[in-house]
Amino acid sequence: MMKTLLLNPQPQRDVVISRDHMGGFGFEIKSGNMTPPLGLAYCAAVMERMGIEVEILDAVALGMKPAEVLGRVREQGYGLVVVNAATQSIADDLAMANSIKELLPQAFVALAGPHVSIFSEDALKESRADAVVREEVRRVGLEREVWQYFA
Numbered sequence: 001m002m003k004t005l006l007l008n009p010q011p012q013r014d015v016v017i018s019r020d021h022m023g024g025f026g027f028e029i030k031s032g033n034m035t036p037p038l039g040l041a042y043c044a045a046v047m048e049r050m051g052i053e054v055e056i057l058d059a060v061a062l063g064m065k066p067a068e069v070l071g072r073v074r075e076q077g078y079g080l081v082v083v084n085a086a087t088q089s090i091a092d093d094l095a096m097a098n099s100i101k102e103l104l105p106q107a108f109v110a111l112a113g114p115h116v117s118i119f120s121e122d123a124l125k126e127s128r129a130d131a132v133v134r135e136e137v138r139r140v141g142l143e144r145e146v147w148q149y150f151a
Contacts, residue, residue, distance in 0.1 A: 002079030003053050006040040009083060010059040011092035012066050036061065037084055039112070066096060074103050082133065085113040085123070094127040101128035 040056050047054040055076075059069050073081065081100050085093035093111070101109050112133040116123040120132040 003076060004047060004080040005078040006044055006054060006056045006082045007084060008037040008040060008058045008060055009069060009093055009096045010064055011089050040084055070099055070103060073100055078107055080108045082110045082112050085111050085116045087115040090115055097127045097129045
């Protein structure tokens, strides 16, 4: 069975991006008061019910820089990686998708979030991601047929 990672990445620069604020477009926050990636949690719940092995990595909450995340990705060898992206961190998020694809060329890498939903063609041109999850991740996550291909 394919191992799946739903990733809320932390940019290399020293900021905190709360991706679930502002309708999912996110913004930089100065305090430790951040919102957990609920859209990813909804998806994970549906995927688990379908028997898909799924893990959420909230690198923002854990303070994991990209190098640490990539080390974990290398160790685990995921088959599907969904990168949660936001307007405030889009360059960092696309770079993370590129790095994951470089580490695991056989993995299916998808970008998710309102920014990449609206600018999906640009996101795909500017990254090595295989796909963009359009609309809200939690809504797509509730449509079980989307994930059946990864079971």
